[in-house]
Amino acid sequence: MDLRGALRRTAMTRPAVLAVTLPGATELRLEAEAEVRRRGWPVVDAPAAADLLVVCGDPASDDTPWLDGIERSMPEPALRIVAGESGQLADALDTARRDLIDKAATRRAAEVAEVAHVADVSDEPGGHEHGDHEGHGDGHDHTMGEVAGLPMAERGDDRDELRLDRLHVPIGPASSDWPAGLVLRLTLQGDVVQGVEVDHLPLPPSPRLPFWDEPWLRAAHGDEVSRGSAVRRRCAAHLDSAGRLLAVVGWDDVAARCRRLRDEVLSGASRESIGGDLRRTVRRVERSRPLRWSIAGLGELPADRARAAGVSGPALAADGDAHDRLLKWLHEVERGLEGLDDARPLAPDDRTGPRGRLDGPQPPSRALLDILPELLTGAEFACARIIVASLDPDLDELALAPVSGAAHA
Amino acid sequence: MPDEVIFWVLALVAVAAGVMVFRFDSMARATYALLTSLLCVGGEVLLLGLDYLGVVIVLMMTIEMAIMAVFMVMYMMNPAGLMPMTMVHNKKGAAAICAAVFAVLAAGVLLAPWPSRRGRPSADPTMDLGLSLMGPQMLTMMALGLALFATIVATVVLATRRGRYDRFGDDLKARTPDDAVRGGTGR
């Protein structure tokens, strides 16, 4: 075996993974994250850096174009696998690695692929061209329209009363640390969000209940669910959200700890084994003055406004900004620590899921989505990402028909 | 001999990049062509034995052009130059004037009876410059300082539309300024 071939093979023994989650596949995402982490494969956040695209969930035919787009914008050797069912992921990853190694070893002479898209691929071409804008008066004979097949930016008023270029940038559904399936069509001027259109991938009717709300919904349907498992689910949901927010804020270390704790809570670790670690992590976040300094004041949502918008759950109880919501999550997690192993059955009329009341006229995440435009407009791009993460709507809930008992709610 | 080569390379690159500034369609490229040209100017100054000034020119021009690129992209049409377009007026007249200016300057340079070199550069020209600015040229230094300060004030006034009444209310009593973006000192 020649040296170059051997090096190519070695290079692909740990391919970089870009995981994309489709709505309704939360469980698969958690499984994929845990498996990839166990193997120590690097996780990346842009197609350009990835070798392996892992799609969690069953792609509908509508999803094909944008998934293809992501795959095309990955540098060779690139591979896409679909993890449609739980339990098969380890095998799928093994196969993918073998294929990638073969692909890398039999690489032909380098031909450079041209990709037409940016890091975030949506299902329609977004105007990500920072090019020309509308005519400036007369005397300049140039035509507007498209360049290289990309639409040109136009001008509009902005926050600072300068008429600058508007860019239409779709964010999601493939962004990392992003609610699965959410698509925000942003109108950016510079990196200030001037307009937001909330959209999402099609939500296929699924027999599966939304993962994070499952215990309460099952109890409502009359199944026997222990309180402990409901508490575990809530803690894991909050740890997941907190991990996501901390990752967006850029505190990777604590984000990773939250995610590890989340997996341990879900896998049934006892209170004694994780309690200390969990409390330490919560204290660490609580005491971090730089964190407070960094995200305080972002996405202010006073309780009265939240209530008016129909928000329930931690976002309402936090009664404040992104930092308050983060602490609310973590405190609920800490409180839940007591009840992790509670074997008593969950009361069927307990309908308070991790994101709010499930017996309201609409799922709690719907309200979170509805207040997004109001909170995001005028924020800078980075702040907008933090605000979205601090609300962390769960789009799985949208497919949820109003729970029985909602009629009289 | 190496000095000779360096001089010619820098000179040719400086002039070529200078020409390209006005030939590129792309604003980013034009800005960076100007940067190239000015970096070469810095190099020539280094070559003449003015270490401090040469490096300072490199430092300042890099930062200046990096910031200029922002304004270019912000305000200019067609910043990426994806659509060929011209935005010039009176090209022929200007070319004639510039050719004439160059001819006159060149004639002056070549014909003038330049005085011969008097004195020798001191061991540390940077020290010279400092002593001069803090001594005989103190007035220049102070004028520069004042000019820079006036510039800062004037440009902020020109460029911003918000004054303190907008930020702290009509009676200036608001504890936190009403800004679009919250700052970091928690006022």
Place this chain on the structure above:
Amino acid sequence: MSLELFLLLAAALFSIGLFGALTQQSIVMLMMGLELMLGGVIVGAAAVWHYIAPAAADGQVLVVLAVTVMAVEMVVGFAVVTALFRSREVDMTDMAAELKE
């Protein structure tokens, strides 16, 4: 290398800059022309210092002056463009002239 060569380079840069300053419609581009002209001045001043009067620091002071002028000119230019742009969405000299009418 001689004084004349350096001064010719300075003259060339100055003339190119002048051409840009005269032809460009955009204020920002016009400023780039001015920067080039000042670049020529810097080369000239440094060359004169080196070849004629290296003992005195006057040539160096002139370079400092030119560098400062470059910075000031650029900053003022941007501020003016921003102000004009805010009020009229104008970033070109011709259009600024039309505003007078």
Place this chain on the structure above:
Amino acid sequence: MPDAAPLWATVVLPVALAVAAVVAAGFDAMLSGSAERGPAGSVREAGLRALAPLREALRLLVQRPRRTTAADRLLGRLGVVLVPVAAVLAGAVLPWGFRAVSDPSVGIVWFNAMEALAWAAVWLAGWGPNSALSLVGGYRFLAQGLAYELPHMFAITTAALGAESLRVGDVVAAQDGLWFVVWMPAAFVVYLLSALAMSFWGPFEHPVSRDAAGGAAAELAGVDRLVFLGGRWLLLVVTAGFSVPLFLGGGHGPLLPGWAWTLVKTVAVLALLVAGRRALPVLRMERYMEVAWMVLVPLTLLQALFVAVVVLNR
């Protein structure tokens, strides 16, 4: 006293910087690994984790480069290559013990000028691919530059002031007895902050942070990505290493020879930065800018004033 370094030092310098960068990145990967997967169970496991940066480099070498539509490839490439080049050029005045590859009379200004090239480089790398998110990343670095550069300049000027020379060798020589960090603590801290900011790493990685899908690096693949992100580590090593001659007495120290002291101190500073990174989220410039201008600039000015008074009265 500073001697001229032999010619081979020019060749050794980039290699030494690269080795230091790999070691620092390996240490970082070990710490991240224990956050993600729990503490390493064995020495072998820890070693494997520390090798992650090398594995990553190999992986990027195998990846085929890609380009985006209507990209400005010339400028993008230039920006990518400029990052490591600026780092190595700045490293040329870095004294190893008491010798640097070059010790010009204005070494400190040279160092500053070379790191300013990173401004241009990151913006170019963000501009090149013609993609919104990478341009956002490029602009973020310009804002960052405006925030950190002024306090940073005052901080290194303070060290030059203390030694009454812009030559790095003189600054080291002036610390024969007392290290500058003892009487210029504010300048030292500000310098460390700006070292991180300059190499857009750690708490200052906003220009390439995850929330913008990698920001300025969002569209870089294969070798381009390796050069850009590797150059970032080089910058970190060089800027961290430069704090040793500026504030920590360079090669001065008891018993050990000068080169060993430089090594020990550089490793200590790097370890401090890499470990300290764990305690901080990313600092966004809209917040940091105000702190930099309202707090750090006056602070460094006062520090410089204090040093100036001491120097005048000595």
